[in-house]
Amino acid sequence: MSDDRARALEPTPGGRYAPATAALSPIAMPVVIVGAADGARRSCATATVMYVSLAPPQIAVALHPGSRTTVLVRATGELSISMLATDQLDVAVRAGRSGRESDKFAAAAIPVQEPPAGFAAPAVAGSLTILWCRVTHEIETGDHVLVIARVEDHLSGATPGGQLLRADRRYAALGDWLSGVAPENYPV
Numbered sequence: 224m225s226d227d228r229a230r231a232l233e234p235t236p237g238g239r240y241a242p243a244t245a246a247l248s249p250i251a252m253p254v255v256i257v258g259a260a261d262g263a264r265r266s267c268a269t270a271t272v273m274y275v276s277l278a279p280p281q282i283a284v285a286l287h288p289g290s291r292t293t294v295l296v297r298a299t300g301e302l303s304i305s306m307l308a309t310d311q312l313d314v315a316v317r318a319g320r321s322g323r324e325s326d327k328f329a330a331a332a333i334p335v336q337e338p339p340a341g342f343a344a345p346a347v348a349g350s351l352t353i354l355w356c357r358v359t360h361e362i363e364t365g366d367h368v369l370v371i372a373r374v375e376d377h378l379s380g381a382t383p384g385g386q387l388l389r390a391d392r393r394y395a396a397l398g399d400w401l402s403g404v405a406p407e408n409y410p411v
């Protein structure tokens with residue numbers, strides 16, 4: 224994120240983002256890196272994600288239209304979603320600063336997982352899980368664009384657990400499991 228944009232996003236009392244800070248920041252979200260590429264231009268941005276359909280599997284990310292990564296996602300209609308682990312906190316911090324170079328992965332020293340056949344979007348090597356997705360819907364939502372995308376390929380990494388989360392404007396770890404797998408039989 225550029226210094227100017229970071230300053231603009233800083234919630235000042237009564238400022239534009241104060242309601243979001245108060246009402247939305249308690250919502251715990253998984254921290255991901257959105258990756259995209261258009262030819263030699265490669266970019267990535269820290270974001271959060273949720274699933275919005277199970278069959279077919281689809282996810283949603285709210286992207287700022289001014290982000291370079293958003294421009295590449297919209298131009299190509301594809302993106303990678305790298306689910307970060309707690310030991311990748313430094314990646315979340317680096318990708319959260321706006322890049323001016325044409326290859327933000329290289330400029331921010333973010334390790335690249337090359338995409339599978341049929342995709343161009345690079346992802347973050349060493350992530351818990353990586354999803355490669357094609358955009359199905361774009362919906363303008365206030366100051367963001369909600370991008371809904373179908374998951375077409377994925378790479379599962381380490382054993383479950385260890386997810387990096389964001390809540391109360393801080394990074395956090397998942398903590399202990401409180402049940403066995405799907406006691407109510409829900410598929411995810």
Ligand SMILES: Cc1cc2nc3c(=O)[nH]c(=O)nc-3n(C[C@H](O)[C@H](O)[C@H](O)COP(=O)(O)O)c2cc1C
Nearest residue numbers: 224268269270271286287290291292319320321322
């Ligand atoms: C924890 C965290 C979560 C973020 N979530 C989002 C998000 O969901 N959508 C978004 O557009 N930007 C989000 N950002 C901001 C982008 O990562 C940031 O603006 C980045 O600099 C964009 O880079 P780019 O301009 O090189 O694409 C988040 C930043 C942090 C630190």
